Amino acid sequence: MDLNTVTEVISPAGPGAWRPGDAWLGGGTALFGEPRPDVRRLLDLTAAGWPALTFDDDGSVEIAATCTVAELNERLGKHDIVRHCCHAFLASFKIWNVATVGGNLCAALPAGPMISLSVALGGTLLLIGPDGTERRVPAAAFVTGEGTTVLRDGELLRSIHLPVAALTSRTAYRRGSLHRHGRSAALVIGRVDAEGIALTVTAATSRPYVLRFSGTSHDLEAALEAIPASEYVDDVHGRPVWRQHLTRHYAAQILAELS
Template sequence: MDLHTVTEVISPARPGQWRPGDAWLGGGTALLGEPRPHVTRLLDLAAAGWPPITVRDDGVEIAATCTIAELADRLGRHPIVLQCCHAFLASFKIWNVATVGGNLCAALPAGPMISLSAALDGTCVLVGPDGGERRVPAAGFVTGEGTTVLRDGEFLRAIHLPSGPLGARTAYRRGSLHRHGRSAVLLIGRADPDGGMSLTVTAATRRPHVFRFLSPPSAAEVEAALETIPISGYVDDVHGRPVWRQHLTRHHARRIRAELAV
């Protein structure tokens, strides 16, 4: 879609350049997907040249500008990474343009990079207009449909995934109204070496929900945890009604618990 109100593109962009009416540009697949009449200038982050993936002693840092294709190529040996990449059900063209950071910042419930980052205890690195950094848990980055914790002028610089969760055993379940449809439910379970387990609910809900258990939970404990999500917390759109999404969430949660208990 043409953003006919844009009169200038700053490339490469850097902190200190933002002003009202600006929008940070990554891959552009979300930014250019709908009208944005308030946007008059684009600040190009893709031209900054950040390394897509940086391996550190405590995990990996994924640049916000890392494309889905680069993520799958570099970290696809981890099954959960590849599963979340394929949850896009997108063409190779999208894989080679869409970015990890863009998927988080769009804050669509079905965003699989939101699911991946939240399920693996990711941390989002945010940079403000003055260049200062702050870090927030990925599970709390998205606050609702299309909303995040980003403040005016801030951009998402990177997502850090700690090595422990990245290497843990996981279970993945996804559901939609039809085979090639948008994710209506996406759950990820994670079994940790210390005996704990986490269950992350996304796509079905307006924001991610992460439930943590100190030991393998019983079916009743999982059900009790899911009961804390009110029916109003489930998405209601053409891709699925709240009651149906709630039902699928509970169904897949039971299957994940059973799989990780083995």
């Protein structure tokens, strides 16, 4: 979609360049997806020269917000959960080579698979304000609702840190939609950690939910009750009651697999 109110593109851009009426530009697949009449300038982050992936000595990884889905899949696809989430886009190679990890997170769509991945692996996000101030927030707390995040005016997402313990842990993945190549209606990921099983529910709900339980069906049922019925998404990709049913069905399968 043409953003016919945009009069200037700043490239490369950094935190100090932001002013009201600006929008940060990554791959643009979300930014250009709908009208944005208040946007006057685009601040290009793809020209900032951030390394797509940076590996720490302990094996953990820092994913730049500008890392594309194709780069992520190519370099971290050996981890099943990363590969599954990359393929959950059901996108063409054109989208894969342009869409960014950070853009998918900032769009805050319930079906965003990079949200699912970052939350399920206990990711931490580095945010930078327009004055250069940095803060870190858990990935699980970043998306607050459909299309809403904790980002403040002028703040940008710089990177996503994934700990090695989560990357190398046992995981189980389930995804469902109305159609074979449709948008995710429920995407559920289970991960075994020192405290038991962490179950991440996305796509079915307006924001991510991380449920922890010890590993019994009784505990799982109790954990799922923490998701209010009103939080299940209602749109053309699935009704709330069906999404809730899928979530519970997949959660039971994941429990059986990880047990």
